[in-house]
Amino acid sequence: MSSTLDSLPPALAKIVQRFQRASEPKRRYEQLIWYAQKLNEFPEADKLPENKVPGCVSQVYITAALDDGKVVFQGDSDSQLTKGLVGLLVEGLHELTPTEIVQLTPDFIQETGLNVSLTPSRANGFYNIFKTMQKKALECKLDVPN
Numbered sequence: 001m002s003s004t005l006d007s008l009p010p011a012l013a014k015i016v017q018r019f020q021r022a023s024e025p026k027r028r029y030e031q032l033i034w035y036a037q038k039l040n041e042f043p044e045a046d047k048l049p050e051n052k053v054p055g056c057v058s059q060v061y062i063t064a065a066l067d068d069g070k071v072v073f074q075g076d077s078d079s080q081l082t083k084g085l086v087g088l089l090v091e092g093l094h095e096l097t098p099t100e101i102v103q104l105t106p107d108f109i110q111e112t113g114l115n116v117s118l119t120p121s122r123a124n125g126f127y128n129i130f131k132t133m134q135k136k137a138l139e140c141k142l143d144v145p146n
Helices: 009-023 025-038 080-092 098-103 110-113 119-142
Strands: 061-067 069-079
Touching: 009 025, 009 080, 025 080, 061 080, 061 119, 069 080, 069 119, 080 119, 098 110, 098 119
Parallel strands: none
Antiparallel strands: 061 069
């Protein structure tokens, strides 16, 4: 089942459209580098085993916190392209509730055209990053007292 732009949160739909306009793989990579550069500085103190994304060739770290019912992610990677994937997801999932994040499927990567440009290990890394962000969003939701 493929996700359509209409079913994506607005920020993610905008990112997908941006990548769709970049028809050449080189432009898509430049776009990823741009997302990597947009990421906030990741605190060294948060580079802990519990924040490390499993199954990634690169060192990737993700943290999540709840701010007024919305999940706020931070992330980092030692690889620029992987850091770009993190940046894309941090921006695309920004200001969503844990429930909205958990209900998303990673199919939208196919809409960006990135899936054909990424090496199999990077594509796998993207899915691992996405799944880790969903898991952390769910943990945020569970941490909230009723």
